[in-house]
Amino acid sequence: MRETFFGLREEEYLQIKDALGREPNDIELRLFSVMWSEHCSYKSTKDLLALFPTEGKHVLQGPGENAGIVNIGSGFGIAFKMESHNHPSAIEPVQGAATGVGGIIRDVLAVGARPIASMDCLFLGPPSDERSNFLREGVIKGIANYANCTSVPTVGGLTYYDPCYRENPLVNAMCAGLVKLDKVISSGASKPGNVLVLLGSKTGRDGVAGAAFASTQLDDAVKESKPQVQVGDPFAGKVLIECTLEILDKGLIVSMQDMGAAGITSSAVELAAKAGAGAEIYLDNVPLREKDMEPFEIALSESQERMLLAIEEENFDEVKALADKWNLECEIIGKIITEDKYVLKDKGEIVANVPASLLTSSPKIEWPKREPVKVEVKYPKDETIMLERGDLSRLANILYSLPQFEDKSWIYEQFDYTAQSRTMLGPGNPVAILYIKEIDELVALAVASDPWRCAVDPFAGGAETVARAIRKLAVAGSYPLGMTDCLNFPSPEIPENFWSISEVVKGMAAACRELDCPIVSGNVSLYNESPKCAILPTPAVCAVGAFDGKTFLKSNDPDVSDKLFLAGKDGQLQASAYQRIFEGKLTGPVELLDFDAERAFCERAIKTATLQAASSGRCVGHGGLIITLMRMTAKAELGCKIKGADEKLLFGEGGPRALYSVPEAKTEDFLKIWKGYPIREIGTVINNKGIHLI
Incomplete structure (x- = not known):
């Protein structure tokens, strides 16, 4: 029996060994470790996510793609998704938050949409705490640096404080893009014979196995995890957006994927598996930023500002010419093959060869559930607040003076929320409203979360979270087209936690059905805890809405x-x-x-x-x-x-x-x-x- 499973559970290792009919080598095990991680596979929540309604009269594309798309009429759609970058932001707040923004922008880009707006939901420890304030300042700086440089306006969001986020802040980034419906790109459209082209920046060691790192509890040895935090280059990100859209406009892309979690491996395997095919990767062809990189490092690096394109081989010279125009790396690093295989070749030698479908077929885990006997979350009382219950004016002033309810303009004034000249209503309002000048229409975006209600009554809290976003749209004058979510929870391995996760999702699903707002995309982030504290159950949502007229x-x-x-x-x-x-x-x-x-x-x-x-x-x-x-x-x-x-x-x-x-x-x-x-x-x-x- 092996002693090292690279983060896999022993039963998962045995399942892999049985499926292969042999002992997997270390590179292959590392591939499975990342692809079967919670971050990539959702193995603990697959059945729960199936409870969400995902179809509706406005839904063009639902979960399973890089971003969901809702139809806004006249041949256009809004592509949108929310993602988490929690663990990286706890260790390197500037880069963690920046690359979270960059990653969600590329998810929207990957379906053929131009990113037109971003929002962020931040859950932080009390700013009076020195480390929490350090994280807060770094996260806000990272968001501003990346979004501003890419000219994607940050049009709204929320910032909540609670002691439970002191060790494990939550950074949830949402992006919306505008797409012509006849230009939508599907990740399953590639076919055998297509070549795989890496477009963008060179590959380095940053972010190697970052997906597996994001699927474990943060511990006291966090400094060892710093190499697993990606490093972003927003200027390269902006160039990549424009280059990709130009290649798309010329009809040269069959399919594409952002190289996010698990890098080349997840991108290539997902393109292949959705096409019912396989992929072969030539690691020698990958442009590298560092010398002497190991094959597994190249295959699993999460270096930023990279896209994987599936194209017809005869179109490569034209794609290469456009990449040269934008001064981006562009190389054929593999191809789609008929056989159900994911093959890595290094210096002519096959260093990994496993079924592509197996890499995307992690076993589901049904953790035991147990309803708590009593739920009561305690907080340290501030003895300086001496109150008489009837002194309502003083109660109100104390509440309003807290950081929770402070004027957040000092945050959003660091963001360029007017870029692209679409923002009709921006930060500081319950909703953001964008003008879609291409068709003379308005769309609205509204985020919401209520971790405190979810903590004491998870079903009701999940439903309230969904309803709150839809109410915001309605008061502005908008009806919902669809919703994206980011489900942030602690370890599912504790029965009371998994019960809470299940009840929150059930409550959200009930509200989505009753209020006719399908979930079209989303993300799950588990193990948000440290040895000192676990976060409250924290689902965050963003609803996209349309208007019947031009007034709000x-x-x-x-x-x-x-x-x-x-x-x-x-x-x-x-x-x-x-x-x-x-x-x-x-x-x-x-x-x-x-x-x-x-x-x-x-x-x-x-x-x-x-x-x-x-x-x-x-x-x-x-x-x-x-x-x-x-x-x-x-x-x-x-x-x-x-x-x-x-x-x-x-x-x-x-x-x-x-x-x-x-x-x-x-x-x-x-x-x-x-x-x-x-x-x-x-x-x-x-x-x-x-x-x-x-």
């Missing part, structure tokens, strides 16, 4: 004397920011979503925006109504008077609720729209800044 409702433009209306019932204090900060704990359960109420809310919200029956509108989300009030009025340098306030009204969270500011002249029309739905007048917009409770 802004979120930060109330006028003096506008009436303030709350659409919806009171929220709950369980699992809220209020409970976390002032009680030092999170408890559940929370109320399950009423999907009839959700649909009724969205229908009325879209109508309100379409008819411009309000000055401003914002969903009530994290932090409750008080945070929503402050955000709506602060941008306009105004304030408000609120009557009849209590803790549940101001600080409750969850469920379909929105705050509207409505001029006197539009009040009657507004109330007609919301007839039959819980609606109440709660106050007035005034010149005097701040929230004044009366």
Whole structure:
């Protein structure tokens, strides 16, 4: 029996040995180690992901491709996907975050789309903690450096803080691209005889086996993992985008893959396996940045800014000429073959030869599940916060002063969110809105997450996460076309954790079905923990929406004397920011979503925006109504008077609720729209800044 399995479980090694009918060599085992890693294979969550609805009237392409695509009409689609770069960002925050942005841009590029917008969801430790603040500054710098240099605008996102992310920050990057439907590239379109062309940068040792590294717990020996963090070159990334799109425009690409996790191996094997074929790789032909690289290093390097193209061999000279024009490396490094084999050749010698289909057929793992007897997440209470329960104004000011709810403009002002001149509504708003000038239409993007609700009631938390993104779209005036997700969890090997993972996914799937918003792409990131702490269950989503017209409702433009209306019932204090900060704990359960109420809310919200029956509108989300009030009025340098306030009204969270500011002249029309739905007048917009409770 072997002593080294390169991260494979012993039973997986035995399965490989049995399938091959022989002992695999070290290079072959390394290939399986990466391709069967959690990061590449989703072996723990395959069955759960099958619960998601993936088809719909707007869906052109769903999961299984580099990015999902929804049809926006007139021959165009939006390609989009969300990915994680959590472990790399915990070790090298600048490069970890930068290469996360670069990787998701290339995923969108790989389906033939021009990247037109990016968003990021960041989950970080308290900024008062020295290491957490170091990670925060590095992550934000990495995102800004890469996105700005590639001219892909960062149009929105979210930043949440919690002690559970101190050792293991989460960096989830989303990219959206615009694609002509007759130019969509499928990863399964290649065929035997096509040559495989490496386009882009040279290959180095950075990121070797990075996928396997991303599939394990972060431990105290993280410094040893630094070589497994990729190094990005955003300027090369920008050139690669333009060169690839020019080659695509000339009709020279049969299929293509981003060289992300597992590098050449995953790209070539996935192209071959989806075509029902195999692939042969000539490692001698790969342009190298470093000398004396081992065959497995070349095959598994995750060096950035590289694409693998499958083309007709007679078109290579034309492709090469275009690459030379853009000063990019371009070499034939292999070919698609008829046999179901993945063959690596080095100096004329075969150093690995395994079935291509076997590399993409990792065994599923069904971890044991156990529902916790009681879920209560405790937080250290801040003894400096001495409160009387009735002092609502002071409670509100303390909450709003926390980093969780700070003005995030210092973050997004580091991003170029106006590049490409499409951004109609950018960072600082609940949604981003882009103008698709090619067809004179608008699209909206909305991200959402609620790890605290997922922690105490995972089914309800998963459903709330999905619903929250769709509500944001609706209040802006948009209906959903589809959604992408990034599912961040700790180890699935602990029964209580796997139960939580399962319940979150079930809740998300139920909300997607009920609210007609299919999941078209996504990512799973497990083992987000260190010996000191595991993260809360943290699904993040991004919904893409369309408009029936050319109007949308802004979120930060109330006028003096506008009436303030709350659409919806009171929220709950369980699992809220209020409970976390002032009680030092999170408890559940929370109320399950009423999907009839959700649909009724969205229908009325879209109508309100379409008819411009309000000055401003914002969903009530994290932090409750008080945070929503402050955000709506602060941008306009105004304030408000609120009557009849209590803790549940101001600080409750969850469920379909929105705050509207409505001029006197539009009040009657507004109330007609919301007839039959819980609606109440709660106050007035005034010149005097701040929230004044009366």
